Amino acid sequence: MALDGAFLKHISRELEQAALGARVEKIYQPNREEMVFLLRTRTEQFKLLISARANSARIHFTTSVPENPKQPPMLCMLLRKRLSGARLVQIRQPQLERLLCLDFDAINELGDMVRLTVVSEIMGRYSNIILVDENGKIVDALKRVDAEMTSERLVLPGMPYELPPAQGKLCLLETEPQQIMDALLAQPKDMELSKGLLSVLQGVSPIVCRELQHQAGRGDTVLIRQMTDAQKERLLFFITRLKEKITDAAGKPFLVLGFEKKPLDFSFLRPEQYGTSAVVREHETFSQLLEAFYEERDRVDRMRVREQDLLKHLTTLSDRLSRKINAQRAELAQCAERDQLRICGDLLNANLYQMEPGMSSIELENYYEESLPKLRIRLDPRLTPSQNAQKYYKEYRKARTAEEKLTEQIQQAQQELEYLDTVFEELSRAVTEQDLMEIRQELQEQGYVKSPRGKHKPAAATAPLEFTVSGDFRVLVGRNNKQNDKLTLKVANNNDLWFHTKEIPGSHTILVTDGREPTEAAILDAARLAAAHSRGKASSQVPVDYAQVRNVHKPAGAKPGMVIYEKYHTLYVTPDSEE
Template structure:
């Protein structure tokens, strides 16, 4: 707070080195002795205006990417550290050209931006270059704000899907428990048969029937509990009734469990598509899909349906166009209506993900293109972070959609399976191939 008539004094300046003014000896003294494993923090604490990213990059260059050993920096390491600092200073003074870029993870999440090349992440990060500092900052913060808006708009869908998956899982657990109890139905039938075969030696009011089990070759004597209020014949019919009830319940439960597992797979596929949404349009399309399936309240009458974006387009190293669906409805459209019978269809085995189509145009598809398409299928699936992802593939003519199946659900035959490890470099080449062709 500034008061009238009072002289304003600047806060005391911390005793830190300025990169633009500090000489070699001052920079060397700053890191001697060196805090074990904390060189980057030491640089940030001792210098003005230095970001942790830049400090880590200098340390990475000084120690050639290895961890520092001991508490003293070697002369050669000190030389490399000072050289890295001087290179940065030259860029700041305009003596060398700057390299403006933003860094993002392989999943597309923005992490850093800088005015010089960053090598410390290796292949773990992807780089997007810009022509100026303003363009870099605009891209970084605009994209970050967009990601924040998308996350906020998708939060209610994530909550809905999580609660739905939890509810279905609990219901399936109860049904499986009931189904396990039905396994005793054959024992009920055997008890009814044994009682029917020994009615002549039983009396009303007996609490237990001791009879020979003729289902066992040794014919041992077994005890069968009876209801003292019922006649022997009625007790036998009581066990038969339990058998029939368990048999009927078993058939119903098997069908209910099958439907529940299919519903759970569908919700899981929508959840996976939601994690890969890149625009508000993608989220709106998923809302309409869930409303159409009864999981959300339908939009008011007269509301125009959202126009979905076209499938993702890639091009293989052999020149084949590869199409990737963005969501379940687009998967159906792509596979069942847009693709030709001789095109190749791919999907991760037992893992929610996108349908992938290789457009053959009547040509034979080489193995290299099939491999790249399988990489795309693995990347656009829930298994994109796995080491080995199984991908099934077959001609489109062998892919069918059962009547009443949920969006994105198909059956297929005559398929082969390829195991792939997601490779971002190959995927990036497929993306670049689209731009090169378009240009």
């Protein structure tokens, strides 16, 4: 976890410099594990977020506006009662523990000034928000911990507040660098240096320990037993620098971005361990850094949960359709023998005089073949000769009708499967919660997902993606099937050019001509955009068809996004997402 005690010390300094002396104006609890304190000074206003989420526990200033429930939770009402109008007078951090104590001077019910403390414990799944009174006793907590959950440390109203159990590590604020070196060298000799530092030092995260190893080993992996004298000297030097930086809270907020600029990690030191495999970006404040990092993390988590819900439903539907198509094809294969039924009926009808009641079979010459081979035909002894012939005719007509119906049903099921395939593709390209809402709404309208009960306002439609290509032409790209239809059939002009990957699920792409003749470079750029917003985005030589919009039509009753087109050309392009 990157939000370690050392990083928290920098946050503490930032909160002190900005909000010390501020009064509590409002308190919100937007969800079960987060609190927002609205603090106001004479000149400024701050929103202080305290989160006890297991995977994103933190404390920092935030700029986002919380969405509050209609009925505030019990802890929120308690904090409002006790802390409304209270003044923030001190922020404490015991050594480099991952917790901050926010001390407030408040007025109690008798009109006396009392000191109340809000403790923000940032310890992964054990994170908590605790209100402590002037006597050091717990008033209440976001997460109560009773004897059934643990016997080490109870967190219940009326009990004295105790710090989390000590881990027996060395605190950089109180320990000399040489003592840390001695403790480190006493660790198992085959241990990697970064892991040894993590087991010895209090309040530092893996990224800091890896950075110390990177600096000491100059980029190489270092084992404690293999450390050279030069590496020990460098390590001692960097531990000393680390101590000074933490003591003075002199670090700076650095965010590490990985592939596609996804947040990987953060630190108060500039990380050099990633080399060229990541981008390091400095933020103005530590609060801005944490908000950028965790907002993206939370958004991705929410997206993943909602995506999985839709993905599971779509997978079930696709599997069901595939099984249905396979069963119908097997049944259709049986209908292929229907002509043999007609032949049997004809032969029986032509040889009624040879048949006698009660026969179970008969051999007749098959005059449909030149060699006139004998054909054994099964009979129902309970039926007359004429009835046996009519029975074969009836089975023939039944098979012919079944073939027509099955062919039609298989075609419809295949179209449905192709449509669901396009929804899979647009789901893979969804980047916002709004995109997922529109996909869900599309599936509801098509009857694949149940609509919620009651009246619900439909989600506002988002605008298509817009790009500028060679020749200063605009290119519009649909985000989903409904938007594809609107873009192609309503927004685009008849003289604009329509692009789509050939037989590959993807977005409708429109090159807006505005009455001009599009250049070859603009057409090539638009084709690349169409390929980049399709399932072929990771392939090379992707076939892309393009035609004038006037030559693109939607068949009656077709699914969203399904069109037919004529008078088209095909380009083979290699998409470049960065370009």
